Amino acid sequence: MPSNDAALNLYIDGEWVGRERRDTSSVLNPATGEETGRLPIADITDLDRALDAAERGFRSWRQVSPDARSAILRRAAALMRERVNLLADVATQEQGKLRSEAKGEALFAATLLDFHAAEGQRVYGRVLPRPQGTRSLVLQQPIGPVAAFCAWNFPLLNVVRKLAPALAAGCSIILKPSEETPGSAIEIFRCFQDAGLPGDVAQCVFGVPDVVSRHLLASPVTRKLSFTGSVPVGKHLMRLAADTMMKTTMELGGHCPVLVFDDCDLEKTLDLLVTTKFRNAGQICISPTRFHVQETIYQRFVEGFAERAGHIRMGNGMSAESQMGPMANARRPVAIESLIADAEKHGARLLAGGTRTESEGFFFAPTVLADVPLEARAMSDEPFGPVALIRPFSSFDDAVAEANRLPYGLGAYCFTENGRRQNLLGDVIEAGMVAINSVKMSWPDAPFGGMKDSGYGSEDGPEGIAAHLATKSVHIG
Ligand code: NAD
Numbered sequence: 157m158p159s160n161d162a163a164l165n166l167y168i169d170g171e172w173v174g175r176e177r178r179d180t181s182s183v184l185n186p187a188t189g190e191e192t193g194r195l196p197i198a199d200i201t202d203l204d205r206a207l208d209a210a211e212r213g214f215r216s217w218r219q220v221s222p223d224a225r226s227a228i229l230r231r232a233a234a235l236m237r238e239r240v241n242l243l244a245d246v247a248t249q250e251q252g253k254l255r256s257e258a259k260g261e262a263l264f265a266a267t268l269l270d271f272h273a274a275e276g277q278r279v280y281g282r283v284l285p286r287p288q289g290t291r292s293l294v295l296q297q298p299i300g301p302v303a304a305f306c307a308w309n310f311p312l313l314n315v316v317r318k319l320a321p322a323l324a325a326g327c328s329i330i331l332k333p334s335e336e337t338p339g340s341a342i343e344i345f346r347c348f349q350d351a352g353l354p355g356d357v358a359q360c361v362f363g364v365p366d367v368v369s370r371h372l373l374a375s376p377v378t379r380k381l382s383f384t385g386s387v388p389v390g391k392h393l394m395r396l397a398a399d400t401m402m403k404t405t406m407e408l409g410g411h412c413p414v415l416v417f418d419d420c421d422l423e424k425t426l427d428l429l430v431t432t433k434f435r436n437a438g439q440i441c442i443s444p445t446r447f448h449v450q451e452t453i454y455q456r457f458v459e460g461f462a463e464r465a466g467h468i469r470m471g472n473g474m475s476a477e478s479q480m481g482p483m484a485n486a487r488r489p490v491a492i493e494s495l496i497a498d499a500e501k502h503g504a505r506l507l508a509g510g511t512r513t514e515s516e517g518f519f520f521a522p523t524v525l526a527d528v529p530l531e532a533r534a535m536s537d538e539p540f541g542p543v544a545l546i547r548p549f550s551s552f553d554d555a556v557a558e559a560n561r562l563p564y565g566l567g568a569y570c571f572t573e574n575g576r577r578q579n580l581l582g583d584v585i586e587a588g589m590v591a592i593n594s595v596k597m598s599w600p601d602a603p604f605g606g607m608k609d610s611g612y613g614s615e616d617g618p619e620g621i622a623a624h625l626a627t628k629s630v631h632i633g
Pocket of ligand 1: 305306307308309333334335365366367369370384385386387389393407408409410440441487538539540
């Protein structure tokens, strides 16, 4: 169990601080709407302490051998596995997702951390061909202290996605997780602390997001920005980062198209898609969102989807009976309700859900809308909720044009047994990740990230560490 020291606190320079603060924000359980804790808000003095520590921590951590760094990261991953039940409990009670999902998230985060621990030992440079006795070297060096900000939808994984590549590359980091899911981040930091990570290498702060990011990004100490969240906030942070010419990684929102062709295995496709659509109540940046279905199987697809969605049991994520938990905060049901009303006004057919449920908490029923006109706001704005939008298409070209219509370019899903079509789709879809006859696009060794408005600079895979390195050439005559 967490010690009192780690109860909703800031973690700066190896100390848990903030318990005595009067400036706090409220942490709620989304299944009940009740307050579960008060979170201290970092002030400018805290942020300056964190910057000082990160500057010092970077100087020492970059000199630690990759083997020794790797050993600490592996120990932290082992502790995450050992504490998986605690991590899952905390994440579910502050974010709302099913406990089984939270447990899977914690275990995936540990695997990702192990991957980076190993990858950090393989940061190679190059020796260029030069006349005998002379050398040109290309070095890959840790870029410096990182400022990272991440969202509430994967309260454990998002935190590890920021910490793992930065630390494996030899950088220090100041992370501001979401103020709505602080307990998960705190428990992850405890794993690193107990694994022996020096206290000045990774800091965890919470506060008023705009105050924290402005202060950290204005500091000459910070050399890299990494952000997971919405497109408007991402663009705002990039503008701030431009002033100090900071390297950036942007993992922003998506509006993932799903192209379903009539040669797919329809029942299997429906089973996969319905489960994936309502995972984490649809609050996933790569959630399948716009379902474009070949007109020859459209009716069967729509009926099969609505039928399956109608059977999903909603409830508190802590109950093993539940198949979908509440939304993460009070803002989401309001946003979803307004998108559905707008879609119906434009002529969409509501086939399942469409309403808030339960008297308490932030529950919203799994919702299926068919024949959704392109003019409906939901067809362009990321719903980030349990809403499936379904439309028919007639030709391959129409389907691809529709998939590429939006400024988003994060993930895309395609279902077809035709091999030539699979290759073509992989080539022409404008998205950072394309899954064909599968819903899995997040793997530790594969780059995770988008293009267009969904951001750039991949996380995970060797690309995740590369994003935390500066390239330098050294020429010896
Ligand atoms: P939001 O943009 O207000 O917040 C998203 C995250 O960014 C939060 O954790 C917040 O603390 C942080 N944030 C906000 N302003 C910030 C600032 N100035 N500096 C630093 N951090 C800041 O949106 P929201 O209402 O919390 O979530 C809804 C939207 O967020 C969705 O529509 C979706 O697009 C996006 N989102 C995306 C992801 C993702 O994985 N890409 C995850 C969660 C949310």
